[in-house]
Amino acid sequence: MTIEDDMMIERTWSKTTPSTRSCGASKYLPVTPSIDEEPTQTLIEYEKVMDKFDEARAAKNYDLASYTIELAIRLRPTYFYSYYKKAFLYKSMKTKTVETLKCCKHALLLVQMRRNTFWIHVLTGFLCELNNNLDGAYKCYKEAIDLVDDGIIVDAQRYEHVADVYFRMGMILGDKKDFTPAIQHFERAYGLEHKPYYLGMCYNNIGWCYKQMNDDINACENYSRAIKENDKVVLFFTNRVKSYKSLHKFDEAISDIKQVLNGLTEDKRTVSEMMCELGLIFHTKKQFEKAKEQFRNALTVYDRMFFPYLFLASLSYMDSQLNESVQLLDKGIQNCYDDEAGLNYLVELRARIHLMLGNNELANQDTNRIRSYKKNFLSRID
Known part of the structure; x- marks a missing residue:
């Protein structure tokens, strides 16, 4: 989903008895019977590990999240759910596309062996999502819901709820910019x-939908509800910062930024992004030296994000410090090699400065590089 992503925003499956929060007790489905054959202590340990996994994801501690999900797999090596969760982790990391597909396919194989019709639909839908087949994914999720609504799946012993399926359906509708029904699906999931953690995620995504509709007031209200449900999730704060900025509530935005910077996460990219947000607020308030300081600090924490280089180089450019600007851009282009969109901005500004300095050959090289980026981008779209 195009939720920053980073919305991102991945879901997991609870393995509990039906929630007393819901009056729709029929919307639950059975866990694979073999689970009941496992030792009780193993199930208890598994639940504890999965709670740690969720805590790690909330803080964007991907190393710890990777460790805990591997531990969960060792505890229950044939349980499809662990591989499903691992696939979501890899999806959120955005650097392990092949591994994401492998985990999802392995989970699907396990449920096919058990003839778990509901999960076959769900995991097939998730594979469709991974392949950007949103219509196919929505259809699969709807078929899974229909199995429960029609009473085809009945088990008196143990149940799992279908909040996650409604959540995935909401994500897809959000991708398709069909925000009102997306919100309704997130409300069903809630x-x-x-x-x-997941109650907060429902509110977070409702807030995201309002944000896409340029309704920052309702977006902020829902991000605040998300934080009330769980104040340890970095994403809720970073999303609210953006809406506060749009509403020119800079003091509130600064308060949220400080919350993130004061130990809510150790993820360097997120910390750097929040320093940039703080720098932009200072720049808006015409506190230019404070703004520069925040962007320099951002690069000290994480030097592979293009925007701090672009911002600082632009300031030097406007101050007619052209050589300093080129040096910053050179460093940014060297460090941000895996971000083609960001590189395009950096190279474009450097080409303009080379022309001003009379370095026509270097300017032509950068211009050709920009054309190459655009050509490669268009070829991927085709």
Whole structure:
């Protein structure tokens, strides 16, 4: 989903009895019977590990999240759910596309062996999502919901709720910019959920939908509800910062930024992004030296994000410090090699400065590089 991503925003499956929050007790489905054959202590340990996994994801601690999901797999090596969760982790990391597909396919194989019709639909839908087939994914998720609504799946012993499926359907509708029904799906998911992390995620995504509709007031309200459900999730604060900025509530935005910077996450990219947000606020308030300081600090924390280079180089350019600007751009182009969109901005500004300095050959090289970026981008679209 195009939720920054980073919305991102991945979901997991609770393995509990039906939530008392929901009056729709029929919207639950059975866990694979073999789970009941596992030792009780193993199930208890597994639940503890998965709670740690959720905490790590909330803080964007991907190393710890990777460790805990591997531990979960060792505890229950044939349980498809662990591989499904691992696929979501890799999806959120955005650097392990092949591994994401492998995990999802392995989970699908396990449920096919058990003839778990509901999960076959869900995992097939997730594979469709990974392949950007949103219509196919929505259809699969709807078929999974229909199995429960029609009473085809019945088990008196143990149940899992379908909040996650409604959540995925909401994500897809959000991708398709169909925001009102997307919000309704997130509300359904909230009614079936009980864990604070996921209750917050429902509100977060409702807030994201309002943000896309340029309704920052409702967006802020829902981000605040998300934080009330769970105040340990970095994403809720970073999203609210953006809406506060749009509403010119800079003091509130600064308060949220400080919350993130004061130990809410150790993820260097997120910390750097928040320093940039703080720098932009200072720049808006015409506190230019403070703004520069924040962008320099951002590069000290994480030097592979193009925007601090672009911002500082632009300031030097406007101050007629052209050589300093080129030096910053050179460093940014060297460090941000895996961000083609960002590189395009950096190279474009450098080409303009080379022309001003009379370095026509270097300017032509940069111009050709920009054309190459655009050509490669268009070829991928085709």
